[in-house]
Amino acid sequence: MAKTLKEAAITTPNARAKLAHGAHWKSIDPEVHLGYRKGKRGGVWLVRWRVGIGYKQSSIGTADDAIKTGTLDYHAAVKQARATVETARQEAIAAAAGPVLTVAHAVESYIAARDARDSKRAGREKRSDGGRRLSRYVLGQPARGKQEEIGAAPLAAIPLHALKESDLLTWRADLSDGMKASSRQRLINDLKAALNSAYAANRDRLDPTFPGIVKHGLRALETMDDEDPIARENQILPDSDIARLLRAAREVDQEQDRGGDLFRLVLVLAATGARFSQVARLRVGDCQIAASRLLIPVSRKGRGGKSGSITVPVGRDIMDALVPVVTGRKPDEFLLERWRWEQRKGSIAWYKGYRGPWQSSSEIGRPWQAIRDAAGMADVIPYALRHSSIVRGIKANLPIRLVAALHDTSVKMIEDHYSAHVTDGLEDMARAAIVPMMPTQGNVITLRGAYHAE
Template sequence: MHALKEYDLQKWHSSLPDSLKATSKQRLVNDFKAALNSAYAAHRTRLPSDLPAIIKHGLKPPMQHDDEAAPLARDNQILSDTLIGRLIRAAREIDSEQEWEGDLYRFVVVLASTGARFSQIARMKVGDVQRAQGRLMVPVSRKGRGGKSGSTPVPVGKDVLDALLPVATNRADDAPLLERWRWKQASGGIQWERAGRAPWYSASEIMRPWHEIRERAEIPEVIPYALRHSSIVRGIRANLPIRLVAALHDTSVAMIERHYGRWIADGLDELAARAVVPLVPPDDGRKVVPMLERA
């Protein structure tokens, strides 16, 4: 560790195989960083004083946009409103059958209506439901470097606001909007019992019920992120300005253009087609002479 330089760590970081998912790479980097920092803490009297800075900067992730690691939009992940309705209906049925008490259903409804990421929705508060304005205030993403704060107002329909009414009424504005029951194994037995309600923690929590939802809806390959893809493409097809679509989904114009260029091109073609007007006069053989010309 005496000879460790930033370049050594950067070289190791860049050599990680591309087959690893971005999240797997980051977990590996975090574990390695923790091990190095732990070793420094145990032997700091015998190690260079600038070693923590070397570790910090050597393993700093490259600048990456918040959607860089997002799955690319494929044709089968751009869903029509009808297919999204089938997913929501399936979520409501499974919620009822498995006694989620509306928690699963409401989370899927907010995913579909806002196009936000799981982590953003999980941080929403009761006060983020602004029924009078017909919108939800979605917290900005925490991805990327630097601290970000604030919320993005996202218009939603009365149907979405009605679905949230049970958890948005008679609760403190700073309470978590969407929660779920936690379970623990009963002491001395094999039975599981409820251990209170808490916010959703991780996107992995929705994966097991999601498999059942998509099977029930008969869309077996669809992923939860398809709801975000579909929301973005819906805005593009509605001819909203790309900057507005990007703002509503807490991303950049560059990322919209990179991931959804095909749908942007289709929309521009449609707009351009509307601007086409007939310019060539009809060839009538001059058999009809306009009155003004004859005069």
Template sequence: MAKTLKEAPITTASARSKLSTGEYARRLDADAAIWYRRGKRGGVWFARWRNHGAGANYLQAPVGPANDVNDKPADGLLTFTQAETQARQIIATARQEAKAAAAGPVLTIRLAVETYVAERDARDTRRKGRTVRSDAGQRLRRYVLGQDKRGKQEAVPAAPLASIGLHELKESDLLTWRKGLPEELKSSTEQRLINDLKAALNGAYAAHRERLDPTLPAIIKHGLKAEKVDSDDAAPLARDNQILSAAQVGIILAAARQIDTEGNWDGDLFRFVVVLAATGARFSQIARMKVGDVQRGQGRLMVPSSRKGRGGKIASTPHPVGNDVLDALLPATTGRGNDENLLERWRSKQVAGSIGWERAGRGSWQFASELQRPWQEIRKQAKMPAVIPYSLRHSSIVRGIRANLPIRLVAALHDTSVPMIERHYGRWIADGLEDMAAAAVVPLLPQEGSNIVQMHRGAE
């Protein structure tokens, strides 16, 4: 086309009026052109471009009827400028589709998400030592991929987004999907879902960027960016009733010991709650602690780093604790190897042919839900119906802030970031700094009847 195409004056209505019946072209690039076909009753626009795949040498597609009256926009009629813009879009889309198809099966949102889910399921299976389905996989199946009926759960159809190819993905596609999410979905769950989808799409682009448009990361970024929340309506992460005093933490621990004894936990439940309170760490971190992480000589516990983020973290964080905590952990460390799991619990199985259960060995804690039932009993015993396990983490962070520890140190001890601490615990930071600021206040105004003599000012 670059060597043989003969261009014609078709850019204005006046120029086109002088043409006879036939087809006339205007080059768009070396392999594409916009064409004008003049007929007895008017003209039409169409695009034609070289086909680099198998089949015909050229492909073409209609653009629309031409405005041969003037060069102003009109309903249903296209000026040369309008037709050129649409033709370029048609050709660009066709080329993207051809490029995607030529490199193998078309990469769809479904394929990207399924690959990501498989990776997450495999990772969680390795970590837990048994076949499991990841939380990310469950969310994405329910709200993107769709899922069949399972037990009491109804079948869920796939989202329209799943069938869209990555090469044709638009920001509006992602925004439409977000608007279609259930209104009753918790904001935290929705954000995790969005983060999972973003990771899946970015992972697909990283693996196949030679097949995809370079603008795809920007489309993903803006289509799935976190929504701004009105600060007046934002709910704080740590509410007042979840910040416990040292005395209240003591009541929780006493209740945990009582429930442990009554439920024949053999100290397993009590020790887990003790470490939760002493470190403010997350369930998943504590569940991975080893016997060697109890360093009695240094008066500290080594808490494994969380698996949140992209890596680059230190393996564990030292957290100073008192002798009372170390004494409570003695039964879990005495006579055991450093590489064994620190905190374990009894596992039970149903006795064959009966409704009874019997102990079937010990194993590590696996899911935060394992605390749900005993925690109900703990807070009932403590007469704190609103307290949740995460209260112990909130309280540990606020304790550090009130002790005027550097915010960076508080963040490091709790495996989080300074911006996260400032965003969610800003009120307690301000309260702690107020006492320090008050100590720096000095009298500024002179007292009446004092011997203060005003100094003469020099010549101005």
């Protein structure tokens, strides 16, 4: 039969001063006792809690018997005691469910899933961009070639059940100051996705407050660096500059003997404003010559598997340029392809091996450098074609909802990142609605500084 606890008066320094040397206890929760051990030079706080048929005990701090700074009064000791017991019980539950899950385990599982998904889409083994970022800034990576070893971040070793918002904020603060805001945000989003995925797979082992810790510890950056905004003004090109880029793309295509593949890719990007990943998935059947439109596959951004396409009308000149890659081909074949070069066995010579779809935006890196050199536009990036297409629709006074739908994005995104152009477009529409108000007949006289018809 369990003994009845004899509670001691330990709530104030004066009450504790009257106690004999030794340990004294007071119940603060069912099966949890706060203790005070009095010594010759003051006392310390203890906590004990039932585990099975016995108790576990831990020291939690110094009592405020003489010094108030850096010590715990009774109420602070109660709070610390409950936190200590809660942490210990969480660790016991986590250990009983199997190996302790850490941030590193969550990140490794997420990277494996991302790599598998990207490899399936590309039809070959591929390492995901998110995997590269998380390996470098969370897991660490061994030395490779001239690249030095990078150690794991302290965050990687923290158990998920013990993760605190401060741990995530500390990791964010330790990131390089030289990292661009957009790169930093992508990394933060990758880690957030990894932790949320781990919670979804282990909800029975983690506290329900875990998603809130992740949400607030990895909240989006409030501002973006001036050097790296979403849509820089110099990347929104007038039609004349788009034409220069297209002429340069045709020249580079011919110089590099690409058979029109590079030019057609850049042409479709400019005509539709779609992302590279969407254009690369176009099929022959998505090019409807008679109707003069392209059925752009929806983006894979966001959660869940999305399917379907977006109808984007284009000019007859675009259709005429695509006729050579449509004629005589099956509807399910990729519309835009390129030659894959192979090396002859036992030789340093390369030859055109087979044709296949564009797979990664990195494939346009070197030819794009040649395109902008030929166009004399040293700073322009491929994404400028999308920015320019969106702004072109806004300035044509198309409804913002239609512009968003054509570019597979949200009205909010356009309002947030192209607000100046939205305002200009609305002003033009409002100005077109202005009608003359002043009478045009009769003599005009001046009255109180204004003009009035008599």
